Amino acid sequence: MYVVPFRALGLDDIPLAGGKSAHLGDLTQAGFPVPPGFAVTTRAFDAVVAEHVLELVDGLDPEDVAALEARAAQVRDLVESLPVPEEVADAIRHGYALLAEEIGVDRPAVAVRSSAVAEDAADASFAGMQSTYLWLRGADDALAGVRRCWASYFNAEALAYRAQHGGAAGMSVAVQYMVDARVAGVMFTLNPVSGDPSTIAIDASYGLGVTVVGGEVTPDSFLWSKVTRELVRSQVGAKEVECVADPDAGGVLTRPVPDELRSRPCLEPAEVEHLAELGRAVERHYGRPQDLEWAIDRDRDEIFLLQARPETVWAAKRAVAGAGSTAERVAALYLKGGWIKS
């Protein structure tokens, strides 16, 4: 069980496959458009690094940054140079071959990303658990990407965090067919600024979504009402650059976006609507607001979901209105006071 395809995964598999892969598996089973892929499970990680590496990072002082940095560099080098057991390497190569067969493409490009095991989303968002390697072709490159993800488990921030908070040991890696994105971005199924759960916020820019996630561009932003099914407002961003496949060197490259494309919205109104309806469907599926990554395929104009996770900031903050009689509520309306403050 070193490698499991997404379609065989569900939410119960988080300890094995990590949150990212488990959610993608669950979405796949529910019929959502998710590019196919597979999880390299925590067992693979354990087989490679567990025994002789984890003891090196035991008992570290989270305050001692210099020591952490030094130890992290040492461990990362070690992990990247460790021989991968043949059965693990074979499983990953086999998984890649099956993926190529499934989608009918020879040497398909894949994205290799870490998939956090921890349930707590705060864990998932700390540094080191977000490593992503894009547009890798061929089984060997995919395997190399997986090793670099494993190594990222031992960067200094991640070590410090675990030394302080504890947290799950081990990691999984997701290997996913790469969508050649014309437009991509993120979508919150509530307004992340106001917390309004009746709106869907979409940030979009040209090329792969990494520029939006990484803050490298000012994306177009769209705020859509789930109820009126209309745009509440939208803003055209500068969309300075786009990240696309590098056909010569492999991997990706970043290039400027032509002016005429920058000045107009990168999504048509109908695309915003389709995306929003998809977001709403995922939200209904999980029964809570979602933080999604998506992409629209360059050739086929199909929308794909690349990641889904629960929104955590507003989920904890949502206001509970005052109970009581009608008279008490009307009194509260007045007593709230400060309707206008200079």
Place this chain on the structure above:
Amino acid sequence: MSDGFLNPFEVETPPGAEGWEEMYPYYLLFDPARRESEENRFWFYNGMHFPEPMPAFDMITAESCYLSIGLYQGRVFSIPNVLGIEHRVVNGYVYITSNEVSDPAEIERRLQTFLPRIGFYYENWDTLVARWQVEVDRRIEELAALEVPRLPAIEDEQELIHDHKLGSNYRLMAAYDRAIHLYNELNQLHFELLLLAYGAYLTFFQFCQGAFPDIGLQSMGQMIAGYDTTMMRPDDELKQLAAKAIELGVDGEFADGRSHEDVLAALGESDAGRSWIEELEARKHPWFFMSTGDGFYHHHRAWADDLRLPFAAITGYVAQLREGAELARPKEQLLAARERIAAEYRELLPGEDERKQFDEMLGLCRHVFPHAESHKFFIEHWGTSLFFNKIREVGAVLAENGFFPDAEDVFYLDIHEVHEALSDLGLAWAAGAPARGTVYWPPRVARRKEILAALAEWTPPPALGVVPDVINDPTVQLLWGVTAERLRAWAGGEEGGGIDGYAASPGVVEGVARVVRDVNEIGTVQQGDVLVCPVTAPSWAPVFPKISAAVSDIGGMMSHAAIIAREYGMPAVVGTGHATKRIKTGDRVRVDGDTGTVTILD
């Protein structure tokens, strides 16, 4: 923050309006003897209700409302932290300020009175609405029946000697005083239930804004829409009359641009036409007491007294019916939409507690809010139209006794001056001598007409006095649309090329303006025009399917125009005060119903 707004004591009188102060009672003027307290308060221009300079008599519409608002807020309902509203007149325009309670102990005491009283009203709403209706009907009936006697050369033997009636001079004064009282009494009733309907609405509004910060006014309105109100009835009568014209085959007489006199004359020449006129007469009462305005100025006549508007509307409906349009309000659709939208917002609430509260508040809102529309027909339209007409009768008596040339001139005297004039006339008539008023009033009336014309050219600043630290009365923001940003813009003297009003219905539209000052021009409105008009009273409804946005000089967020615009889902900016002066037909304008601004683009 800035130093504040223009000092109310430093507002300059526009050229030609010198002496405007004498048109208004002393208690409505800023007074140098209490300058310190008055100049250190925040006053804002109530352009929503009083967008024109006030003819002296019409000041009663403001006075009568503020008598009642303060009565109920401050002294009946005992709203914990809000008392009543004070008003002043500056260069003929009405400025208001809200009085608040700041002592926590006093607020707590007031709250203990407030809770049971308000609770009683909401719990017994239907019974109290029925009681309200009886009280209103009784006063309307009395106002309609009120006799305004003329002054005969010799009194009637039967009346004075055998029936022992009062003399005509006494009865004339009594009739006037009674009319004033009945109007004031109607206005006490005006705010008895209205404030509670607003309270329920604003509570629901605030709940939704808390749960859904991005929710639009329109969605809020849609969750309550679809109810029937008396205010829609007059418009329905016009639709019926249009249908009747087609049924009788006389619809050809209703052509754009034709005067109602011509139409009526033509109809009078055939049996079918006379049948239609009978139908008109049958349907008029009481629905043609509908005012062409919002019921705050004497010159906004009732439909019955100015048939131009209903005839223009009927002409529009006839044309729509001929094209096969369905004139009935899409009530089924509105009800379906309101259920869907409410269900979807409900589902998005975080938990069952919130859903329960949402259900309670929405249920109450739907139950009580229709009154906020319906009351207008009885108070501002029927009652007020009757009242102004009764004053016209008083004016006619004064005019025929030489106080001024025309019965309408009575509206250039304030309510107390009319009382004085009637004393003058009554005495002079009894004495058999000429009244002083016959020389006193004609020059003053002539001068006041000049003053009002000069004041109409003046643009009142949106606020006077100091910038408030805090305003605790939610209605200032939620009904008048005054916000902290707006105050900052006002204090900063931001003018720009924009025309500011109240954001009555959301959305942004650019289009060609069609300025319609007179209802006769209703036929000139083209598909897609931005309608710019003094008031959008309910009988402007026929143009709503044609236009892309509405801009008015008069009206607020709760005005009929605003409610209809929200039902049609088109942007509307109301209460701009002077859009019909600033905008010309053919101008390209941008109407921003989110911020309440209209911009002339070229």
